[in-house]
Amino acid sequence: MGIGLDAVTALSPVGDSRAGEVLRLRREISRMQRRRSEHPLLPLDPAFASLLPEEGLQTGAAYTVTSSPGLVLALLSAASQKGLWCAVVGMPTLGVEAAAGFGIDLERLILVPDPGERWLAVTSALSEVVPLIAVHPGTRMRDADASRLNARLRDRGCTLLVTESPATGIWPQSEGSIRIHDPHWHGLGAGWGLLSDCTVTVTAQTRRAPMPSSVQVRLPGSRGGVEALAADLSSLPARRDVTVFDNGTAAPPVDISRWAAAG
Template sequence: MGIGLEAVTALSPVGDSRAGEVLRLRREISRMQRRRSDLPLLPLDPAFSSLLPEQGLQAGTSYTVSPSPSLVLALLSAASRRGLWCAVVGMPTLGVEAAAAFGIALPRLILVPEPGDRWLAATSALAEVVPLIAVQPGSRARDADVSRLSARLRDRGGTLLVTESTSTGAWPQSEGTIRLHDQHWEGIGEGWGLIEGSTATVTATTRHSPLPASVRVRLPGPLGAIEELPAESTTADTRAELTALPALRDRDDTGREYRPLAVAG
């Protein structure tokens, strides 16, 4: 019983078929008939335990996150390994191979890569039965629609991860923010090589804990789980970056042109 990848892996509506696809999704979801979850927290990977004061994602709430596929998959991984269903809406570049590398159970992963302007309807429908949903909004949501979705999350005990962008603005009624920054890719040589993973810093703040908490991690680790890097590595990286700044300021680079760099992730 339930919706697997074969049912809604590619909800990619075109033209007038969008409404029909969403209705089909609702019918499939109604077959699951998930009752309200009584879990107060959804689990996070142990490497992220120090980020949030509760050491987990609060049920019935929303979080604003960076639009990074690596971060989204890292936040879904622990819940999926515990047997919970997860869904990703509006992220066509997120692949199933990458999800599997993070230890996410593909039979319990629902992908809606291109919902178009029906992204909010698809997210609301999934919130009926899926406890953890990540969504990349396709447009700015109205306050009334956000309030209805928030009420549904509270009623069903679900958690929503909303990626932030300049076009859609900040997500209202967010419990906190989880951002990825200072990401460095591994396995790439001078313009060649296979990507083997990345290291990055993840920083979180919440309404009840406004002071930021950060952790340096490898995404993913050798066994798929998130690997927390030793504290001395983070300190060394930070010291190296700070030491380099004065030297850069002393150089006379006035008028020098730099070629743009391509950034992955």
């Protein structure tokens, strides 16, 4: 049941055949007959749980995200592992092997690599039945078209991840943004070595939580996917012991890191 990878690889035609492919996609989607989600949130990978106050993506909302295949796959992974369908529209460089490395169920992944100018029609059709969609807009859209699509997202309980670019700008009526910055690759020496993993900072900001929240993760990690970074205890201040006398007063704190043990 549903649209497998083989069925959607043809959804990047040229010329007038695009209209026919969109109609075929609509017929396939109608067969899936997904009911509206009863859950207000879609799950996130535990490494991202502290980014959003609800620890999940709001259903029926759109988020603006950095145009990074790794970030897109990381945001899709938890929902896919829960058995939900996901779709990626307009990202021809996103690899199936990379998706599998993030733990995404390829049997429930719809890929529409190159919808051209019909990306909006494809996204709108998919939102009828797919709970989580990532899209890279091929063209700048009008505010009226964005309002209609946002209304459909709310009606169907579909969550949209929209990658930003200078050509398309920020998605209108976005619930929030999730962006990566400060990437640092590991594994290369002085002109030699292999890239092993990349440390990045991920920052989220939403309407409900206007103050930015950030986490550091490996994206990708050494085994693919996203990995949370362990707390760096070396950055904590030195331990200071406080002695309390019988009268309730405290002696000046002593920095024990400056003492050497005698034996």
